[in-house]
Amino acid sequence: MPHIALPPDLPGIRGAMAFRPETARPLNALVEVLLTGPSTLTRGERELIATYVSSRNCTHYCHSIHGMIAAAHLGGDEALVKQVKTDFTQAAISSKLKALLVIAGKVQQDGKLVTAADVEAARAQGATDLEIHDTVLIAAAFCMYNRYVDGLGTDQPDDEALYRERGRRVARDGYVVVSEEYLGQAVHSS
């Protein structure tokens, strides 16, 4: 049960966002720029970084939904997503993404753990400054979203099909559009 009176029937971050639309808007705007905006990293790659960090933080709602969004961008390859969560070094992803996941994994623990050698290794695989910046910020931002979802004790369903269905919609429509349904709801009910 959530720690505070969140609107019912809205699992994970959705209930929290409906509770406080004023903070929901910048939270959605940030994830929209980072994960769907123009970038030389594919949307699949960026969702995999978000999924990996959420998985390391053991936030079931976030790693499930972003894993399904990643899979939707990757031709439905849920096995690849599971491999990234379990051991990305063995996953069928580029060496550049592997080097960026090393950086993301360090940021997930503590930003100060990132070394110049980590950054150099990513550059050697072709990563640009902007890609390194966005990797650091995606990892940092998911340390926020994960703590927000867990810290309020939100409802985090087990049903995989629910995440699969919603993952396809978010992959297609983006975060801001999909959020309008519950942010609108919050405005009407208050």
Place this chain on the structure above:
Amino acid sequence: MPHINLPEGFPGISAGFMFRPETAKPMRELAHVLLHEPNSLTAAERELIATYVSSRNDCHFCQSSHGAAAACHLGDASVVEQVKTNFLAASVSDKLKALLVIAGKVQQDGKLVTGADVETARRQGATDIEIHDTVLIAAAFSMYNRYVDGLGTWQPRDPEMYAQMGKHLAEEGYRAPSIKQPVGAG
């Protein structure tokens, strides 16, 4: 030295914000709503939560700038030091102490927050929205701190720079940059 080619002379998060204005905008807006807009928690109380989390994450830039903002609101820097060292002994309300317990748990892992922690805060008068905002401030600073440290930003040690920043943050909030010109590396 920063890990990527950030603009020179811009300390901490201001360099990240200059480098990537598209992400700076929602990050500034979030801080403004959480820390500066009207709230039943005072701006000082919210800055103390931000300072406490940043201190536990050992992020020099964030704990110094938000500590300076809190001191500016309070007209007293000693409370800020007490909160960082041992908030249980600090001259702050029992409600804020209960909220700092929750913030400290979120800083580690949101799953550590218990029904009993929340009940304690409620007994001291905390509302649902105050508990929500405490959780989100602590979560957000778990982001800002990692962003500032993970890029290897320049984090000056000069207290005077932070005092000026803190004054700007306390008076103007977070929508407009508090650092508009490169700062001398002194």
